[in-house]
Amino acid sequence: MTMKPKYKTKQREVILSYIKQTSGKHITAGDVCDYFKEQGTPIGQATVYRQLESLVDEGIVNKYNIDANSPACFEYVADGEHDSDGICFHAKCEECGKLIHLHCEEILKIRDHLSEDHGFVLDPKRTVFYGLCEECGKEERSR
Amino acid sequence: MTMKPKYKTKQREVILSYIKQTSGKHITAGDVCDYFKEQGTPIGQATVYRQLESLVDEGIVNKYNIDANSPACFEYVADGEHDSDGICFHAKCEECGKLIHLHCEEILKIRDHLSEDHGFVLDPKRTVFYGLCEECGKEERSR
DNA sequence: ATAATTGCAAACACTTTGCACCTGT
DNA sequence: ACAGGTGCAAAGTGTTTGCAATTAT
Numbered sequence: 001m002t003m004k005p006k007y008k009t010k011q012r013e014v015i016l017s018y019i020k021q022t023s024g025k026h027i028t029a030g031d032v033c034d035y036f037k038e039q040g041t042p043i044g045q046a047t048v049y050r051q052l053e054s055l056v057d058e059g060i061v062n063k064y065n066i067d068a069n070s071p072a073c074f075e076y077v078a079d080g081e082h083d084s085d086g087i088c089f090h091a092k093c094e095e096c097g098k099l100i101h102l103h104c105e106e107i108l109k110i111r112d113h114l115s116e117d118h119g120f121v122l123d124p125k126r127t128v129f130y131g132l133c134e135e136c137g138k139e140e141r142s143r
Numbered sequence: 144m145t146m147k148p149k150y151k152t153k154q155r156e157v158i159l160s161y162i163k164q165t166s167g168k169h170i171t172a173g174d175v176c177d178y179f180k181e182q183g184t185p186i187g188q189a190t191v192y193r194q195l196e197s198l199v200d201e202g203i204v205n206k207y208n209i210d211a212n213s214p215a216c217f218e219y220v221a222d223g224e225h226d227s228d229g230i231c232f233h234a235k236c237e238e239c240g241k242l243i244h245l246h247c248e249e250i251l252k253i254r255d256h257l258s259e260d261h262g263f264v265l266d267p268k269r270t271v272f273y274g275l276c277e278e279c280g281k282e283e284r285s286r
Numbered sequence: 287a288t289a290a291t292t293g294c295a296a297a298c299a300c301t302t303t304g305c306a307c308c309t310g311t
Numbered sequence: 312a313c314a315g316g317t318g319c320a321a322a323g324t325g326t327t328t329g330c331a332a333t334t335a336t
Contacts, residue, residue: 094269193317
């Protein structure tokens with residue numbers, strides 16, 4: 001993984017540029033296709049999937065599988081977070097969809113535990129903690 | 144959720160019984176279909192999906208969406224664990240696809256941390272740790 | 287020149303649905 | 312009797328793939 005693309009194509013450029021524009025939001029492969037179709041410069045869906053895949057491999061974009069049967073979400077990795085050795089984890093609220101960035105130390109302990117006791121090398125780029133955020137958790141409890 | 148089924152059918156009985164037998168393992172809807180086909184008592188896949196769905200609604204079975212593009216996994220909720228908030232976490236190897244069950248205590252700490260320090264209520268059913276398993280991690284390093 | 291990328295359409299895998307028939311109550 | 316369940320086949324989704332044409336180096 002993390003292999004560089006060989007050629008710099010028009011499609012790659014505009015897809016990356018679009019995904020940068022939408023920083024902070026989650027977009028799906030379909031969103032990308034739709035966007036370029038609307039722009040009058042459609043890109044084949046196979047290309048979109050392939051480019052997104054390689055952007056993920058390169059660590060430029062994160063991919064989240066929210067759940068089976070809903071399309072995968074992609075999100076630009078904020079500048080500065082690249083290659084940061086996985087200091088940033090993400091937690092996503094299942095209720096409101098909010099994405100929380102976890103930069104804290106504690107989280108790293110789980111990584112060490114998995115590594116030491118289970119021999120499992122955790123990949124923070126791909127791992128998302130799902131659950132309920134503070135607000136939504138409160139609502140849930142008050143019901 | 145947690146609505147009771149109306150009728151007690153043959154299919155429901157045997158599906159539940161099979162899923163109890165496989166406690167501790169993850170099985171897919173396809174596994175269930177295959178099993179009964181091999182037994183010479185096939186059950187329509189629509190029925191399997193529908194019954195699994197209601198077992199999940201009833202809290203008798205847990206469903207895990209490991210990732211898009213691989214089938215959903217089902218697992219019998221061990222007696223006594225019902226409603227117990229789920230003690231089992233999962234780690235999936237990005238390389239070989241192996242799924243590891245994490246039943247250990249340590250993992251629960253992350254849950255407490257997220258809850259106490261971030262107000263985030265982690266959902267173990269939905270959360271999957273991605274990374275490299277022991278074997279694949281070794282291979283990676285030896286390259 | 288030649289290796290990679292594109293894009294179409296077809297293939298795929300998993301899951302859901304429509305509907306006529308069967309079963310449990 | 313009749314609500315509910317079954318099972319087939321068909322439709323739906325999201326994603327991947329084969330391959331000939333195109334493009335970047």
